[in-house]
Amino acid sequence: MSEIVGHLIGGQVVTDHTRSLEVLNPATGRCLRQVALADQAMVERAITAAAEAFPAWRNTPPISRARIMFRFKELLQANADKICQLLGEEHGKITHDAKGELQRGIENVEFACSAPHLLKGEHSKNVGPAIDSWSEHQPLGVVAGITPFNFPVMVPLWMYPAALVCGNCFVLKPSERDPSAALLVAQLLSEAGLPDGVMNVVNGDAEAVDTLLSDARVEAISFVGSTPVAQHIYTSATAHGKRCQALGGAKNHAIIMPDADLDNAVSQLVGAAFGSSGERCMALSVAVAVGDATADALIEKMQQQMTSLKVGPATDDENDFGPLISAQHLAKVVGHIDSAEQQGAKVVVDGRGLRVQGHEDGYFLGGTLIDRVTPAMDCYQAEIFGPVLLVVRVNSMRDAMDLIDAHEYGNGTCIFTRDGEAARFFSDHIKVGMVGINVPLPVPVAYHSFGGWKRSLFGDLSAYGPDAVRFYTRRKTITQRWPEGGIREAANFSMPTLD
Numbered sequence: 417m418s419e420i421v422g423h424l425i426g427g428q429v430v431t432d433h434t435r436s437l438e439v440l441n442p443a444t445g446r447c448l449r450q451v452a453l454a455d456q457a458m459v460e461r462a463i464t465a466a467a468e469a470f471p472a473w474r475n476t477p478p479i480s481r482a483r484i485m486f487r488f489k490e491l492l493q494a495n496a497d498k499i500c501q502l503l504g505e506e507h508g509k510i511t512h513d514a515k516g517e518l519q520r521g522i523e524n525v526e527f528a529c530s531a532p533h534l535l536k537g538e539h540s541k542n543v544g545p546a547i548d549s550w551s552e553h554q555p556l557g558v559v560a561g562i563t564p565f566n567f568p569v570m571v572p573l574w575m576y577p578a579a580l581v582c583g584n585c586f587v588l589k590p591s592e593r594d595p596s597a598a599l600l601v602a603q604l605l606s607e608a609g610l611p612d613g614v615m616n617v618v619n620g621d622a623e624a625v626d627t628l629l630s631d632a633r634v635e636a637i638s639f640v641g642s643t644p645v646a647q648h649i650y651t652s653a654t655a656h657g658k659r660c661q662a663l664g665g666a667k668n669h670a671i672i673m674p675d676a677d678l679d680n681a682v683s684q685l686v687g688a689a690f691g692s693s694g695e696r697c698m699a700l701s702v703a704v705a706v707g708d709a710t711a712d713a714l715i716e717k718m719q720q721q722m723t724s725l726k727v728g729p730a731t732d733d734e735n736d737f738g739p740l741i742s743a744q745h746l747a748k749v750v751g752h753i754d755s756a757e758q759q760g761a762k763v764v765v766d767g768r769g770l771r772v773q774g775h776e777d778g779y780f781l782g783g784t785l786i787d788r789v790t791p792a793m794d795c796y797q798a799e800i801f802g803p804v805l806l807v808v809r810v811n812s813m814r815d816a817m818d819l820i821d822a823h824e825y826g827n828g829t830c831i832f833t834r835d836g837e838a839a840r841f842f843s844d845h846i847k848v849g850m851v852g853i854n855v856p857l858p859v860p861v862a863y864h865s866f867g868g869w870k871r872s873l874f875g876d877l878s879a880y881g882p883d884a885v886r887f888y889t890r891r892k893t894i895t896q897r898w899p900e901g902g903i904r905e906a907a908n909f910s911m912p913t914l915d
Contacts (some may be wrong), residue, residue, distance in 0.1 A: 421595045423458060423619055424602050432458070437592050437621075442508040442739040443729035445777035451595045454620035457599055459587070459627040462616040466558040466585035467633050469613030474555055474583045476508025476611075481581045482531040487608035488577075489525045492518065495604060499569060499597050504730025506594035507568060508738035508779075511730060513692050521573030522863035524880050526793035528577035534885050535582065535710075547897045553889035556635040556659070557581030560628045562649065564641045565591035565741050566695040568598050574866070575638045576615060578884035580605075582619035584635075587616045587883045589628060595619045629653055636887065638879070639663065640697070642799070643825070643871050650874035659876035661887055665799040666827030666868065669702040670856060671816045673841070674710050678742040680854070682717040684832070688856035689805040690725065690783045693737045698828045698850070698857050702789075702796070702806045704816040711787070711809045715764055718785055718805070722765050725783045728772050739779040740802060746779040749802030753784055756795040756806070762787045769804060791819060799825070813838060827868030830856050849873065863887075 422431035433452035441448050454462075473481075492499070500514035509517065539550040561575040568590060576586040577846055590598035602617045618624055628634055629652045636659035639649045643664030651658035670688075672681055688700035705711035728735040738744045757763050767782025781803055789796050789806040796806060810816045820829055830852030831842045833900065839853045849868035852858030860866050860881065867878025877883040899905070 418447065421449055421451040421599060421619060422613070423452060423454055423462065424599060424606075424617040425458075425462045425613075426469075426616070427606055429599075429603070430458070432690065437594070439506055439595065440742070441505055441740055443731075443772075443775050443780075445743065445779065448505055451592050451619050453592065454618040454624045456623060456627045459589075459618050459620065459624050460631065461631050462587050462618045463558055463628075463631050463638070465613040466587055466616055470555075470557055470585045473580075473611060473614050475586055476583070478531040478535050478581065478583075481583070482529050483642070484605070484609045485525055485529045485531070485577060485581060488605055489522055489529070491604040491608055492522050492525065492601065492612040494679060497601070499600060502597040502600060503568060503594070504738075506596055507741065508730055508739050509692060510735050511733045512679065513728070513737070517570045520859070520862075523571040525572045525577045527862040528581045529883065531581035535889075537886045543895070544897075546900055547606045547895060549893065549895045551891055551893045553582065553885065554891035554892050555889060556585065558633050559584045559586060559636040559638070559888060560587040560589065560634050560827070561638045562625060562628070562641070563591060563598070563639075564592040566692070566697075568594045569601055569639050572598055572601070574640075574880040575806075575884075578880060579638075579888045580610070580614060582885060582888040584888055585614045585616075587618060587628065589618055589624050592621060593620055595883070602767055625649075628654075629658075630656055631637075632656070634658060636660065637662075638887070646874050647871075659887065661867075661877055661879065662873070663697070663867065663879060664872050664874065665825055666699075666782045666821050666872055667702060667730075667796075667799055667825045668698060668700050668828040668830075669704050669820045670824075670829070671712055671811065671813065671820075671831040671833075672703055672705045672710055673831065673833040673835065673838060674707050676710075676913055677712075677769055677834065677854075678713055678717060681832040682714065682721055684854075684856040685718065685805065686721050686725070686730060686783075690737055690803040693781070694803040695741065695801055698859050699801075700830070700856050701800055701804065702808055704808050704810055704819060706810055706813055706816055708809060710822065711807060715785070715807065721801050722783050722785060727767075727780055727782055729768060729775055737773075737803060740781055741779070743779055746781060749781060749800055749804065752795045752798060752800045752802070753786070753804060753831055755785050756789060759791060759793045761789045761806075791822070797824075813842070817846055819841065824871045825868065826870035828852070828858055830854070830858060849878075854903060
């Protein structure tokens with residue numbers, strides 16, 4: 417009988433289920449284990465465990481919460497090999513990439529370790545005669561996170577370390593495609609000393625998501641995924657009176673200026689477009705070349721570098737990237753390449769039909785470069801989410817910026833240039849949430865916040881960093897007065913003032 421990946425509820429792993437799903441190794445197409453799918457009752461059980469743990473956790477001093485995070489960080493580092501092995505098995509992520517994912521997640525734990533500082537309020541003495549005023553950051557209660565397959569460890573760590581140190585209890589619904597790493601990491605929190613019920617994990621599909629969205633005890637929802645689902649999550653959560661941040665899709669452009677250091681730009685583009693098989697919301701998927709001469713030189717150098725790309729299973733750390741997550745997703749990405757070709761684009765480097773020796777049933781696609789793409793093409797409009805780089809040719813930087821601004825997504829972008837004036841104008845005026853200057857993947861560090869514009873983010877606050885503290889707490893402002901000498905004043909029916 418296959419191993420069952422269960423849920424973590426009230427500090428215990430629960431494998432009870434009426435439905436399950438196969439968890440496949442995308443490098444082989446073979447079943448590794450089964451994942452239990454939570455029904456409504458199971459999700460409600462997790463919410464109940466979180467709600468019961470909340471009063472005591474809310475009153476736990478922030479420094480005590482932070483000390484658990486310090487121990488948690490040490491356990492993540494001690495168990496890195498096991499975590500990365502699970503990422504490789506279920507996601508196909510090459511070990512060097514898996515280690516990078518884990519490290520970026522650990523940086524968010526490090527940020528959460530500063531809970532006593534993060535939760536300091538503001539205090540003003542004598543705002544009026546014998547009147548003091550101050551603000552506090554108070555936890556919401558039970559909060560939930562719904563996370564995608566492409567970063568099974570990092571994205572959950574964007575959410576619950578901050579939520580927990582702010583005094584909330586958490587229910588995580590990770591992707592059912594690669595659930596094991598998320599469950600292991602949550603168990604390490606228990607080992608670090610987190611009280612039972614403060615952190616819970618439920619594996620599931622739409623039934624689990626709908627329960628989290630509708631249960632009145634869940635105060636807030638964090639989500640990362642595609643834009644159509646993000647919009648649904650945001651609309652449903654807010655209709656149920658919940659706070660919500662829902663991060664959606666992306667179409668990240670890189671402008672290549674004529675004065676760019678082209679060798680450096682090409683190296684950066686290759687890694688940013690094809691790393692993690694292009695299955696990341698910050699992947700660079702469009703190179704916007706300013707001028708035909710720039711585009712021709714870019715294409716030539718890209719072709720040269722792409723000949724050395726190594727694609728294969730996670731077990732070989734010399735590979736640059738691995739398989740796509742599923743046969744269905746592989747077919748979808750190949751469909752975008754087919755469509756581009758049919759609509760008049762030129763496939764310069766074709767990754768279709770790749771077969772990896774010994775892994776012929778894996779979901780592999782080689783790095784693909786497509787030139788002569790136009791904004792009217794389907795491949796340009798869609799988030800491909802695979803190792804595919806499109807090249808669009810424009811005549812000027814202004815044309816390039818207009819192109820980016822017109823797209824429905826506004827997650828990340830960058831410019832390659834030696835011109836400081838051009839870089840400053842670009843970063844000031846482009847309508848995108850995260851901007852790089854000669855940096856192709858401008859993912860903010862943990863003490864800043866991550867979030868796009870337009871249809872890449874639904875909600876007012878970004879993920880992790882300072883925005884996480886604002887999202888996972890409510891501000892309460894308290895004004896107190898202790899009249900001196902026991903003086904009793906007459907009733908005042910005018911609007912109170914400080915005069």
